[in-house]
Amino acid sequence: MTHSLIGSLASLPEADRLAVIQGLSNEQAEAILVDWRLWARPQQVAPPGDWQTWLVLAGRGFGKTRTGAEWVREKVLAGCGRVALIAPTASDARDVMVEGESGLLSVCWRGDRTIDRKPIGRPIYEPSKRRLTWANGAVATLFSAEEPERLRGPQHEAMWCDELAAWKYLRETWDMAMFGLRLGDAPQVTITTTPKPLRILREIMKSTGTVITRGSTFDNRANLAPVFLDKIVSKYEGTRLGRQELEAEIMEEAEGALWSRAMVEAARFLKPLPEMKRVVVAVDPAVTDKEDSAETGIVAAGLGTDDRGYVLADRSGRRSPGDWAKKAIELFRDLGADRIVAEGNQGGDLVAHAIRTVDPRVPVTIVHASRGKAARAEPVAALYEQGKVTHWKPLPDLEDQMVNWEPLSGMPSPDRLDALVWALTELMLKPAAPAPVVSSYSTRR
Numbered sequence: 295m296t297h298s299l300i301g302s303l304a305s306l307p308e309a310d311r312l313a314v315i316q317g318l319s320n321e322q323a324e325a326i327l328v329d330w331r332l333w334a335r336p337q338q339v340a341p342p343g344d345w346q347t348w349l350v351l352a353g354r355g356f357g358k359t360r361t362g363a364e365w366v367r368e369k370v371l372a373g374c375g376r377v378a379l380i381a382p383t384a385s386d387a388r389d390v391m392v393e394g395e396s397g398l399l400s401v402c403w404r405g406d407r408t409i410d411r412k413p414i415g416r417p418i419y420e421p422s423k424r425r426l427t428w429a430n431g432a433v434a435t436l437f438s439a440e441e442p443e444r445l446r447g448p449q450h451e452a453m454w455c456d457e458l459a460a461w462k463y464l465r466e467t468w469d470m471a472m473f474g475l476r477l478g479d480a481p482q483v484t485i486t487t488t489p490k491p492l493r494i495l496r497e498i499m500k501s502t503g504t505v506i507t508r509g510s511t512f513d514n515r516a517n518l519a520p521v522f523l524d525k526i527v528s529k530y531e532g533t534r535l536g537r538q539e540l541e542a543e544i545m546e547e548a549e550g551a552l553w554s555r556a557m558v559e560a561a562r563f564l565k566p567l568p569e570m571k572r573v574v575v576a577v578d579p580a581v582t583d584k585e586d587s588a589e590t591g592i593v594a595a596g597l598g599t600d601d602r603g604y605v606l607a608d609r610s611g612r613r614s615p616g617d618w619a620k621k622a623i624e625l626f627r628d629l630g631a632d633r634i635v636a637e638g639n640q641g642g643d644l645v646a647h648a649i650r651t652v653d654p655r656v657p658v659t660i661v662h663a664s665r666g667k668a669a670r671a672e673p674v675a676a677l678y679e680q681g682k683v684t685h686w687k688p689l690p691d692l693e694d695q696m697v698n699w700e701p702l703s704g705m706p707s708p709d710r711l712d713a714l715v716w717a718l719t720e721l722m723l724k725p726a727a728p729a730p731v732v733s734s735y736s737t738r739r
Contacts, residue, residue: 321405328403330364337509340365340484346503350486353511353540355518358486360396362454365484367401369452370432371408376477377434378445378453380467382460384424387436391456392419398426398434437471439463445470451478459490463612465691468494489544491555491698493690496544511540550700552668552675558693561678561685567604570596575626576717577636578709579618579645590618591713593692594625597721603683605717608692610710615648623652633657635720637712661716668701671711674718683718 318326326332331339338361340348348365352358366377379398381387392398402416408430417426417434424436437444439461453475461467475481489495498504511518511527530536537543578591592609609625611618626634636645638660649658663670677683685693695708 324403325405328401328405330367330401334361334364335513337361337507337513338364340368341505341507343505344480345505346480346482347498347501347505348482348484349498349504349506350484350509351489351506351542351544352486352509352513353488353542355511355514355522356509356542357396357514357517358488359390359394359456360401362456362484362486363391363396363398363401366398366434366452366454367406369482370428370434371406371414373408374451374478375432376448376450376452377432378437378448378450378471378474379434380437380439380445380453380455380461380471382439382457382462384436384438384440386456387424387438388421391454392426392436437467439467442466442470445474447474449474449477451475451481453483455483455485456487458485458487459492459495460487464492464494488539489542490538491544492694508542510542551697552671552699552701553678553696555697557675557678558685558696560681561605561683562688563604563684563686567596567686568598568600568602570598570604572597572633572721573606573629573631574717574720575622575629575631575634576713576715576720577618577622577634577645577649578712578716579615579636579648580612580709588612589709591709591711592618592622592625593710593713593717594629594631595714595717595721596629601682603677603718603722605683605685605689605692605714607686608689608710610691610713615644616651619648619652623649623656626656633659633720635659635661635716637716638662659720661720667712667715670719671699671701671715673723674715677718677722682722 315323335357337350337352338357350358350361366379369377379387379391381391390397394400398417399419404415406414406416408414412430414429414432417428417432419426426434435448435450440463442463445467453471455468455471458464458468471483475483485498487495499506515523527536527540530540573594573596575592575594580588580590589610589612592611593605594607594609596604596606598604606629607625609621611621613621622634622636625631634649634656636649636658638645646658646660649656674683692710692714695711696714699708699711
């Protein structure tokens with residue numbers, strides 16, 4: 295109705311057009327205002343075709359939230375019954391995806407009807423149950439990327455993933471969500487995000503089931519506050535950060551990072567592992583194990599008889615002291631390691647106690663940082679630059695941290711990277727000491 299009405303209005307002389315508009319009922323006028331496809335830019339409307347993932351890579355202020363919310367609204371009106379809404383945090387899901395200016399409660403209309411013209415109206419939002427429910431029984435459930443395990447079990451026909459590049463537990467959350475995307479004949483997911491150089495984002499982009507829409511801040515210039523354009527855009531336009539946040543370019547590595555993507559790619563494993571002179575498991579323990587805590591870095595590395603360093607495994611994760619100690623000792627045993635090296639700046643006695651409580655026979659060295667993290671990391675980065683370190687298998691989360699940490703920016707060094715630095719420092723940058731050759735490296739994982 296509204297599309298044909300708009301088309302008719304456009305063909306009328308201005309005076310007749312005004313008369314028709316003045317003769318519209320309130321309901322007709324409101325229906326025109328809430329018809330998203332009349333007002334959206336082409337990039338904000340889902341593309342046609344048989345796709346599984348619609349990836350909207352766009353800059354700040356593009357209108358990504360409105361795009362995602364209107365897509366969910368259309369899916370529900372078309373008969374979709376189970377939707378997942380996934381945000382970086384629980385508050386983001388609530389404040390942006392649901393209650394925000396462009397969120398679902400804002401875009402849904404009291405006069406909404408399904409495609410078979412049945413009234414559906416606006417959804418009822420129950421914050422305590424993390425869900426919105428429409429009159430026809432359709433349900434959208436809120437999830438946080440800080441709690442990927444909550445996605446274990448629920449099934450969905452559609453998912454809206456907002457700011458995926460900012461998810462804390464990106465791999466775990468994405469995997470759990472995709473396992474649950476199994477209802478209906480053609481389940482789909484829409485991702486709205488400002489990009490970052492993350493491996494999983496590149497994997498999604500390369501998937502044959504993905505269609506990509508790109509957009510910049512400037513596409514939505516007409517709807518942005520002049521102050522934002524004058525102060526923010528003028529400050530960052532043309533800079534590396536601006537190219538990422540405004541133009542939505544994927545910057546393959548941080549400008550001030552010690553590791554480049556080329557250095558990491560050059561460290562890929564190409565031939566069989568040699569005998570190992572030593573194998574160590576390095577631990578960078580988190581201070582707490584709360585939901586918003588940092589991960590505990592657990593990285594294993596070996597020194598080959600060819601005097602090269604080999605990064606063998608990354609078992610990092612958010613765990614309690616008892617759990618990370620068990621995981622580190624499990625890795626120690628799997629690899630036939632000779633020592634666990636653990637940072638003790640947050641309480642060396644407690645760190646050693648956590649390990650020895652699990653197995654008092656495991657040799658433990660507690661190391662204390664006497665220099666800044668950048669100073670400790672630079673010699674290890676130099677080993678990569680000299681081609682002296684090999685990654686035995688892809689370690690995507692660790693590698694992303696390596697190329698995105700900017701020490702001069704004041705960013706805290708990430709957990710996995712810290713553990714890597716401690717491991718390779720122990721093996722390759724300390725004064726040589728006699729050590730027996732460890733038996734051949736086990737390929738058990």
